[in-house]
Amino acid sequence: MKQQHFNQPIEECDLSLSSLFKHLTPEEVEKIILEKTQSSYKKGTYIYHEGNRITGCYLVMSGILKIFKTGIDGKEQIIRFAKPFDIIGFRSVLSGELACTTAKTLEDSTLCYIPQESLFYLVKNNGNFSLELLQLSCRELGEANEYITDIAQKTVRERLAEILIHLKENFGLDGDNVLQISLTREELANIVGTATESVIRLLSEFKSDNVIEINGRKIKLLNYKALVKIANFN
Amino acid sequence: MKQQHFNQPIEECDLSLSSLFKHLTPEEVEKIILEKTQSSYKKGTYIYHEGNRITGCYLVMSGILKIFKTGIDGKEQIIRFAKPFDIIGFRSVLSGELACTTAKTLEDSTLCYIPQESLFYLVKNNGNFSLELLQLSCRELGEANEYITDIAQKTVRERLAEILIHLKENFGLDGDNVLQISLTREELANIVGTATESVIRLLSEFKSDNVIEINGRKIKLLNYKALVKIANFN
DNA sequence: TCTCATACATGATAAATTTCATATTATTAC
DNA sequence: GTAATAATATGAAATTTATCATGTATGAGA
Numbered sequence: 001m002k003q004q005h006f007n008q009p010i011e012e013c014d015l016s017l018s019s020l021f022k023h024l025t026p027e028e029v030e031k032i033i034l035e036k037t038q039s040s041y042k043k044g045t046y047i048y049h050e051g052n053r054i055t056g057c058y059l060v061m062s063g064i065l066k067i068f069k070t071g072i073d074g075k076e077q078i079i080r081f082a083k084p085f086d087i088i089g090f091r092s093v094l095s096g097e098l099a100c101t102t103a104k105t106l107e108d109s110t111l112c113y114i115p116q117e118s119l120f121y122l123v124k125n126n127g128n129f130s131l132e133l134l135q136l137s138c139r140e141l142g143e144a145n146e147y148i149t150d151i152a153q154k155t156v157r158e159r160l161a162e163i164l165i166h167l168k169e170n171f172g173l174d175g176d177n178v179l180q181i182s183l184t185r186e187e188l189a190n191i192v193g194t195a196t197e198s199v200i201r202l203l204s205e206f207k208s209d210n211v212i213e214i215n216g217r218k219i220k221l222l223n224y225k226a227l228v229k230i231a232n233f234n
Numbered sequence: 235m236k237q238q239h240f241n242q243p244i245e246e247c248d249l250s251l252s253s254l255f256k257h258l259t260p261e262e263v264e265k266i267i268l269e270k271t272q273s274s275y276k277k278g279t280y281i282y283h284e285g286n287r288i289t290g291c292y293l294v295m296s297g298i299l300k301i302f303k304t305g306i307d308g309k310e311q312i313i314r315f316a317k318p319f320d321i322i323g324f325r326s327v328l329s330g331e332l333a334c335t336t337a338k339t340l341e342d343s344t345l346c347y348i349p350q351e352s353l354f355y356l357v358k359n360n361g362n363f364s365l366e367l368l369q370l371s372c373r374e375l376g377e378a379n380e381y382i383t384d385i386a387q388k389t390v391r392e393r394l395a396e397i398l399i400h401l402k403e404n405f406g407l408d409g410d411n412v413l414q415i416s417l418t419r420e421e422l423a424n425i426v427g428t429a430t431e432s433v434i435r436l437l438s439e440f441k442s443d444n445v446i447e448i449n450g451r452k453i454k455l456l457n458y459k460a461l462v463k464i465a466n467f468n
Numbered sequence: 469t470c471t472c473a474t475a476c477a478t479g480a481t482a483a484a485t486t487t488c489a490t491a492t493t494a495t496t497a498c
Numbered sequence: 499g500t501a502a503t504a505a506t507a508t509g510a511a512a513t514t515t516a517t518c519a520t521g522t523a524t525g526a527g528a
Contacts, residue, residue, distance in 0.1 A: 069379060071387040079379050094365075095372035100379050123365050127358035131328075134357060134364065137371040138329035144378035145303060145313050145334050151385045152427025153305040156515070185476065193386025195516055200477060216476090216524080390485070419506065429486055434507060450494075450506090 013038045013061045013112040018085045020136065023128035035118045040110045047103040047111065048089060054099050056115040057089035063109020064181060067101045068190065078191040083171065093119055156194045160202050161230035163191050168221060182217040247272045247295045247346040252319045254370065257362035269352045274344045281337040281345065282323060288333050290349040291323035297343020298415060301335045302424065312425040317405065327353055390428045394436050395464035397425050402455060416451040
């Protein structure tokens, strides 16, 4: 799939939808609105690449992205997902480092680009914004620590159950208890940190145990408590 | 070992030694100096515990601490170490969450406690300090992402080699190429995310291959390039 | 609707790693 | 200094997980 994007001059992105921007003064909002650019991207588009310098961050207005690092033999390690009103890319902009991850859309998405100058301006001039952003990065750091411990100590089976729970909590279920985010087995493997075949086998196992029901990439949670138990006790 | 600490009224901790505080105005320095408390702690003392609320952060003036999470069956997962002029505990203070890790001294240490009120005051009133702290947490986030990918994708052997390199880079070598930080095999296992026996076996293997020399907990790096090769290619 | 590429599935190994058992050796506390 | 405790070491077996091989199903694009 080719990378594509096109400006959307009509529906302007509403910054106030992100809790991060709630403390801005009207003047600051005015300033940022002039500096930001909203664009839409087709599914499968790369927003930025690991190792590149990035010049701003993106506020997700619609769609879902995967944020991943490329490890051994090009194997992706998915670090997290971004969904509407999440902000991505700010880590590299603020630390002044090259992007440590790649961001790719999993669905058609609309992002609002905020140039680094605007971001630095707000950080320096609005203590509340700065604190909010600091809190965001601290929460992400806590999640990363949790992730490290899980990968290091839990079995693949436990981690897979945990990821299903995590996906439910972050993206929700439709009316029929089906996970609203749909990932390939390979992508699931790239979150869990295992081989694709292992995910396939374990999902079949969960299915045999009536914990989930599988229909292609649609995963229906039949027994949430059992899943929690698998994730925590085995 | 019992937890102990005692105030040190004489040698006042010099904040300017930490790059984090370099942007403070003389008035801010004056204010913080009145609010902070310096204490010394014996080796093996817990500074804060995972799950507790903490009321301030600590600037390490001397000594080394391990920062870890407690996972399955009480097995520790070491997330990182803190050495002089590192700041610890700020993540939980700023995010307003409970401590997500436990901090324990590995040597007799001196810490400078900075109450959360002082920290918040600086974040809100000094944009440069705030940016500096934001950059710190963003850098830590980048390191955490790296760690996640390594644990998920590399073998235990590769990760152990990598940790030895990491310890060399962070704590240095003495005149005889011996790592200046001395850890038990169990602690090494708790960084790598493996069983203690595996670390013992792999260290013996590195020794047989003349990559390191072992003398109790002293690890001498004989062939750094070989170590880098093991960490990256196997 | 056909076709090609990709994703999914499953069995059979192979490899890596853990666990358990048991000595031996250091450290620490008294 | 000595006893008690914790850490290190190593073998054998068990377990988990990855890899390889192969076949089927599915879906996107012509």
